[in-house]
Amino acid sequence: MKIDVVSVFPEYLQPLDLSLIGRAREKGLIDLGVHDLRRWTHDVHHSVDAAPAGGGAGMVMKPQPWGECLDELVFDAGEARPRLLVTSPAGRPFTQAMARELAAEPWLMFACGRYEGIDQRVVDYAADRMEVTEVSIGDYVLFGGEVAVLAIVEAVARLVPGVLGNAASLDDESHNAGLLEAPAYAKPAEWRGHAIPPVLLSGDHGKVDRWRRDQALLRTAAARPDLLERLDPGSLDQRDRRL
Numbered sequence: 372m373k374i375d376v377v378s379v380f381p382e383y384l385q386p387l388d389l390s391l392i393g394r395a396r397e398k399g400l401i402d403l404g405v406h407d408l409r410r411w412t413h414d415v416h417h418s419v420d421a422a423p424a425g426g427g428a429g430m431v432m433k434p435q436p437w438g439e440c441l442d443e444l445v446f447d448a449g450e451a452r453p454r455l456l457v458t459s460p461a462g463r464p465f466t467q468a469m470a471r472e473l474a475a476e477p478w479l480m481f482a483c484g485r486y487e488g489i490d491q492r493v494v495d496y497a498a499d500r501m502e503v504t505e506v507s508i509g510d511y512v513l514f515g516g517e518v519a520v521l522a523i524v525e526a527v528a529r530l531v532p533g534v535l536g537n538a539a540s541l542d543d544e545s546h547n548a549g550l551l552e553a554p555a556y557a558k559p560a561e562w563r564g565h566a567i568p569p570v571l572l573s574g575d576h577g578k579v580d581r582w583r584r585d586q587a588l589l590r591t592a593a594a595r596p597d598l599l600e601r602l603d604p605g606s607l608d609q610r611d612r613r614l
């Protein structure tokens with residue numbers, strides 16, 4: 372998978388050099404390019420913003436640097452086109468299902484907005500030439516899109532085959548099957564007056580699986596009843612329904 376990120380603060384993306392993503396890049400599973408948008412400015416101040424048309428507070432990212440960035444990274448680079456993700460509080464909510472969707476894409480490009488956002492014409496121009504999705508990691512506003520890109524890239528990259536050492540660990544994760552995952556424990560069996568639930572030490576894998584399923588349903592009902600409402604009733608067995 373090829374991933375490009377365009378930002379006026381490329382150093383924000385340095386955490387992508389670490390840990391599993393760093394190793395995935397070394398293994399060639401992910402080809403990550405981080406680009407400074409100011410590379411496509413031509414004034415002495417390398418300015419990327421301008422006053423909003425129609426007035427109002429703040430500044431807007433002007434279209435010219437983005438246009439020339441897309442020219443160099445995409446249009447002049449060949450026939451292939453990335454799926455462009457513009458991180459914004461006005462975007463489509465990012466979910467695990469969307470992470471799976473994006474993990475199947477051969478090329479993702481992320482545009483990190485700053486200030487009051489990117490001139491809409493950049494999004495419209497790009498959308499005439501490639502798939503563009505405005506995406507949000509939550510109903511709140513950040514200083515810029517970089518933090519959202521870090522979250523999205525991590526959620527997507529871990530789904531790329533070979534990135535996670537043990538792909539089986541994806542199976543019971545929260546949101547993978549529409550439920551939150553069961554609570555996790557590790558020895559010692561007793562810690563500051565709190566014990567590991569005895570079933571987890573029983574060695575009975577059938578009982579352990581059942582206990583975890585029950586806990587996942589109870590945890591989801593308590594923290595995210597909205598997920599239960601969206602669950603496919605066919606995925607619940609008789610015991611699930613009795614909980």
Ligand SMILES: NC(=O)c1ccno1
Nearest residue numbers: 459460507508513515
């Ligand atoms: N909520 C978000 O994804 C976001 C991106 C930039 N600012 O907020």
